[in-house]
Amino acid sequence: MASVPVSHLILFIASLVIAAGVVGTITTGVDRVSAAVEDAGLDATEQLRTDVTIISDASAGVYNENGNVTLLIKNTGTQRLNPDGSGIDVVFDGSYVRPSAIEGELVSAGPGAAWSRGDVLRLTIDTNQLGETNSGLDPGTDHRVYLTVNGDEELFQFRTEAN
Numbered sequence: 001m002a003s004v005p006v007s008h009l010i011l012f013i014a015s016l017v018i019a020a021g022v023v024g025t026i027t028t029g030v031d032r033v034s035a036a037v038e039d040a041g042l043d044a045t046e047q048l049r050t051d052v053t054i055i056s057d058a059s060a061g062v063y064n065e066n067g068n069v070t071l072l073i074k075n076t077g078t079q080r081l082n083p084d085g086s087g088i089d090v091v092f093d094g095s096y097v098r099p100s101a102i103e104g105e106l107v108s109a110g111p112g113a114a115w116s117r118g119d120v121l122r123l124t125i126d127t128n129q130l131g132e133t134n135s136g137l138d139p140g141t142d143h144r145v146y147l148t149v150n151g152d153e154e155l156f157q158f159r160t161e162a163n
Contacts, residue, residue, distance in 0.1 A: 050150035051077030055120065058158040063137050067128040071145065071156060072107075073121045079150065081115040085123050091146040092125055101129035 056062050056072045063069045069092070073085075081087055085104020090097040106113060108120040115121055125145070127137060137143070137160050145156040 049077050049079035050081070050152045051075075051079075052081075052147070052149050052152055052154060054145075054147070054154050054156045056156065058156065061161075062156075062158055063127075063143075063160060067126065067137055069125045069127060069137070069143075069145065071123045071125070071147075073123055073147070073154075075115050075117055075119050075121070077152070078117055081149065083109070083113060083115045083121070085115075085121055087149055088123065089148040090123075090125060092127060092130060093143055095130045097125055097130065101126045 053074050053076045054071055055074050056070075062071060073088075075081055083104070083106040085102060086099065088102070088104070090102055103124045103126075105122045105124075106115055106119060107122050108118070109116070113119070139160050142157065142159050145158075147154045147156070
């Protein structure tokens, strides 16, 4: 009769060891999921706080004869952005614009200031650096500039004047 309690004791200890291993594994998994949810929450907060608006007038001539397109972009969100426009992804007429072809200058704040709410950035795009697939600023053509900043998307369309 003494053998039954010993076997029960062995099974009980084995089940405790297995339970401890399962709890350790589950705790690690829960910690990883929790960290991922927290990171996603911070990213979502940053995206929600970011809002920009293109305030340039399409009929006022946003381009010049050198192939530059200049847009005025106002930060209407609460997220502070880079004052040189380096956080902006630009697509011009379906072609991605490399950061080296973009120049940003904060016009409503002093040098060294962040691009804060209400500030305006002058963004100049050199369309000559887009490659052979782009026709440039041919007279009488329609153009589209698509901007993305921290998930906020803006579209600007304009037409070059015919000769």
